[in-house]
Every structure is written in structure tokens, then in C-alpha cells.
Amino acid sequence: MTDKATRAESLIRDFCAAWERRDLAAILGVLAPDIVYQNVPAPAMEGKDAAAAFLIPIVENTSKIDFILTAIAVAADGETVLTERIDRLYYGEKLVDIPLMGIFVVRNGLIAEWRDYTDSASAARQFAALKG
Amino acid sequence: MTDKATRAESLIRDFCAAWERRDLAAILGVLAPDIVYQNVPAPAMEGKDAAAAFLIPIVENTSKIDFILTAIAVAADGETVLTERIDRLYYGEKLVDIPLMGIFVVRNGLIAEWRDYTDSASAARQFAALKG
Numbered sequence: 001m002t003d004k005a006t007r008a009e010s011l012i013r014d015f016c017a018a019w020e021r022r023d024l025a026a027i028l029g030v031l032a033p034d035i036v037y038q039n040v041p042a043p044a045m046e047g048k049d050a051a052a053a054f055l056i057p058i059v060e061n062t063s064k065i066d067f068i069l070t071a072i073a074v075a076a077d078g079e080t081v082l083t084e085r086i087d088r089l090y091y092g093e094k095l096v097d098i099p100l101m102g103i104f105v106v107r108n109g110l111i112a113e114w115r116d117y118t119d120s121a122s123a124a125r126q127f128a129a130l131k132g
Numbered sequence: 133m134t135d136k137a138t139r140a141e142s143l144i145r146d147f148c149a150a151w152e153r154r155d156l157a158a159i160l161g162v163l164a165p166d167i168v169y170q171n172v173p174a175p176a177m178e179g180k181d182a183a184a185a186f187l188i189p190i191v192e193n194t195s196k197i198d199f200i201l202t203a204i205a206v207a208a209d210g211e212t213v214l215t216e217r218i219d220r221l222y223y224g225e226k227l228v229d230i231p232l233m234g235i236f237v238v239r240n241g242l243i244a245e246w247r248d249y250t251d252s253a254s255a256a257r258q259f260a261a262l263k264g
Contacts, residue, residue: 040250040251041231041251041254071207072207073207073208073210073212073213075203075204075205076133076205080203081205081206082203082214082233083214084233084235084247086251096232099173099212099249101233101235101249103203103218103233109235115216117216117232117251119173119249119250119251119252120253121251121253122252132247
């Protein structure tokens with residue numbers, strides 16, 4: 001891998017680790033000011049404030065987070081990082097398990113684009129069951 | 133990239149091209165006999181016959197297919213290929229647009245694992261609209 005690709009992969013590995021520490025400063029610290037963040041096919045959130053408004057409650061409302069990287073690879077451009085993950089959110093005794101793939105574009109040491117792909121109905125059913 | 137990684141990426145690029153040609157022989161020709169194919173989180177289909185039973189009608193029922201690769205990358209193992217794609221299925225004048233990510237594991241020149249991640253409700257709504 002090129003140095004650029006190695007740095008991009010490390011940044012995303014660190015980002016996943018920051019989720020597992022529920023370290024909001026580290027999570028938000030690598031989002032570009034003009035990040036475009038999308039849970040496809042929902043509309044994209046544009047800008048760090050919009051992304052933060054979505055992400056902060058996830059950290060604040062959970063008791064534990066696993067962000068399990070099952071695969072990671074960097075495209076030939078050295079800045080596009082593709083992942084397969086299981087995002088596991090714990091709410092006390094209950095948990096929501098989200099198998100997904102995500103793509104990140106790293107520019108100037110920050111995440112400029114982030115798109116996650118998962119089955120939203122499956123996640124929604126699990127969130128609904130939390131209230132049961 | 134290592135030669136192994138280059139071969140794995142080429143195989144997946146060729147596989148996508150085979151879909152665009154609607155070339156069933158080429159599509160089925162690179163599936164391993166024991167392939168595990170999954171549209172996550174639906175149950176995995178195990179074996180080439182099960183995968184073929186799902187895939188053949190897609191080719192037979194469409195008038196045109198685009199399998200647009202928007203990103204592709206090979207993991208450090210040289211055999212795991214991650215993609216971001218738009219799979220676009222044409223049914224005469226109508227089309228179904230499926231934005232997704234997929235992961236392939238290539239072993240011995242064949243696809244041994246294939247998992248696609250997308251929002252199934254969005255795809256289902258589009259398929260339902262075809263009948264409208």
C-alpha cells in the first residue's frame with residue numbers, strides 16, 4: 001500500500017476504535033467540516049453539524065458500542081476506504097445488531113464522505129423491540 | 133497490489149461486466165460449487181445451485197442490466213474484494229435502482245463468498261411499483 005492508503009486505513013481503524021471507546025471528541029474530531037454522511041438510501045446529511053446531530057445521541061443513549069470490522073480495504077486512489085462491519089449498540093441488557101458495509105473518503109486527514117449500507121427495516125425492528 | 137489481489141479485483145470487474153452483458157454462462161462460471169451467497173440480513177444461500185436459482189431469473193426477467201461499480205478495493209489478504217455499486221435492473225420502460233455495497237471472497241479463481249448489503253424495503257417498493 002502507498003503511505004497515503006496506509007494513513008487512510010489507519011484513520012478509519014482509529015475511528016472505529018473511537019466508537020468502541022464512545023469517545024465523542026475523537027469521533028467528531030475526524031469529521032470534515034463539509035462531510036457528507038448518508039445512511040443510504042436516506043437523504044445525505046451535509047456538514048459536520050448535521051452529522052453530529054445524528055451521531056451524538058447514538059453515543060449518549062447507548063451503554064456500550066461494538067464497531068466490529070470484519071473487512072477493510074483501500075481503493076487505488078488511496079483515500080477511499082471500504083469496510084464490512086457489525087455495529088452493535090447496547091442499551092442496558094438489550095442490543096441492536098447492525099450488519100452493514102460502509103465507505104469512507106478521507107481527505108486532508110479528515111472523513112469527507114461516509115456512506116453506510118444496511119437493511120433499515122431490520123434495524124428499525126430491533127429499535128422498536130427495545131421499547132417492548 | 134500483489135498479483136493475487138490484482139487477479140481478485142479483475143475477476144470481480146469481469147463478473148460485473150458479465151452482468152452488464154447478461155451473460156449467464158460467464159456469471160455462473162465463476163461461482164464456486166460451495167459458494168455462500170447472501171443478501172444480508174436474509175438467510176445465506178449455500179451452494180452454486182441455490183445461488184443460481186436466485187440469480188438466473190434476474191437475468192431472464194430483465195431487458196437490460198447495469199452493474200455500476202462506484203468503488204472497488206481489495207483487502208490485505210488479497211482475496212477479499214469490497215465494492216460499492218448501483219445495480220440497475222431494467223424491465224422494459226421501467227427500472228429498479230439498487231444502491232448497495234457488496235463483498236466477495238475469491239478463492240482458486242472462483243467466488244467463494246458473496247454478500248450484498250442494501251436497504252431491502254427500498255428495493256421491494258420499486259419491485260412492487262413495476263406491477264403498478
